[in-house]
Amino acid sequence: MSASRPRHVLHVDLDAFFVAVERVVDPRLCGRPVVVGGPPESRGVVAAASYEARAYGIHSAMPMSQALRLCPDLVRVSGSRGMYTRASKAVFSLLGEYTPIIEKVSVDEAYLDLSGTEHLFGHALDAADHMRREVKERLRLDLTVGVSANRLVSKVASAFAKPCGLFDVRPGQEPRFFAPLPVKVLPGIGPVTATRLRDFHIDYLGVLAETDRWFLEETFGRYGPAMQQRARGEDRTPVCPPWERPEMKSIGHERTFAEDTDDPRLLRGRLQKLLEQACARLREKQLLARTLTVKLRFADFVTVNRDVTLAQPSDHDLEWWKEAEPLLERLCARRALVRLVGVRLSGLQQGFWQGSLFDPEAVAARDRLSVLDKLRGRYGEGSLQSGDRLWLRGQS
Ligand SMILES: [Mg+2]
Structure with missing residues (x-):
């Protein structure tokens, strides 16, 4: 085709x-x-x-x-x-x-x-109605x-049509359909991002679609331009039938503390390490994840989870850490002793992070990550801990 x-x-x-x-x-x-x-x-x-x-x-x-x-x-x-x-x-x-x-x-x-x-069912709209x-x-x-012509627009269209409806967006009409909708309807824009966008008076997808690209990149990093493309109704993610999906459903790591703790530095350090391990496993298997779940179990065995979904799937420690850190802060609002911390990356798909292939810095960062993975493999998990975390900080 x-x-x-x-x-x-x-x-x-x-x-x-x-x-x-x-x-x-x-x-x-x-x-x-x-x-x-x-x-x-x-x-x-x-x-x-x-x-x-x-x-x-x-x-x-x-x-x-x-x-x-x-x-x-x-x-x-x-x-x-x-x-x-x-x-x-x-x-x-x-x-x-x-x-x-x-x-x-x-x-x-x-x-x-x-x-x-x-040739079998006529136009997709007739097929949908028949279905x-x-x-x-x-x-x-x-x-x-x-x-519609892609997953993203169809997802928003069905939410629009609920309950018991049918809504179609013709090719070329995507930006017009999206423009008057509030930014929060776009999958991948969570409450935190929506609030930040609102601070800049970006309330509607139409405004986001027209916002200066460099400003978005400056403010939201690589996620900014990706978010803008999606605000225009552009999405190339294929529909993945079961035989093309990775066998693994998620990658997760968790650790129980020897002693219950509420020390924020200890919690952050542990979470960061678990995330690094999970991302290294993604890269090893050439997978990308779309959703991160952070889990805390408190001393009284109450367990809480929070998750976040990225607009573009990633296997990059730093990108995930930017999401994980605020989640941890929100979870810790309970101010109780913590017994266990865990991370899970899900929504997996085959692939590897391409960053911007034309951005030499992104390519260099990618190369350094793969060197780190190799060193970890050779010298064991603990070998690069504090050093590479400093390095990751230096990248932001
Ligand atoms: Mg349902």
């Missing part, structure tokens, strides 16, 4: 999936505010909420006790993983009849590449679909 031919990428997402499956089993739940999750007595949280429940301000991860206070008529069901997995399999096998190029992102969400299937009706008729579940 020629490169100039437009691609047709769909982002499909089942609406309030767990609740929808429960409603298939028990139709009396239809039209009522329903949540799936554990009982309030055992500190249960909301795993999924129907749109009727969301109208009360209830959302997933909310403590069940709070949800019940917000809506006294709320119906709670405990949920059944096995049932959801079976329903998910049924949906995906149906979607698989449209194209083998499916990348499943979760139990109820996937990307499909329909490029070149026009939605088939899922509804055969499985009694609502599917929302975003259609």
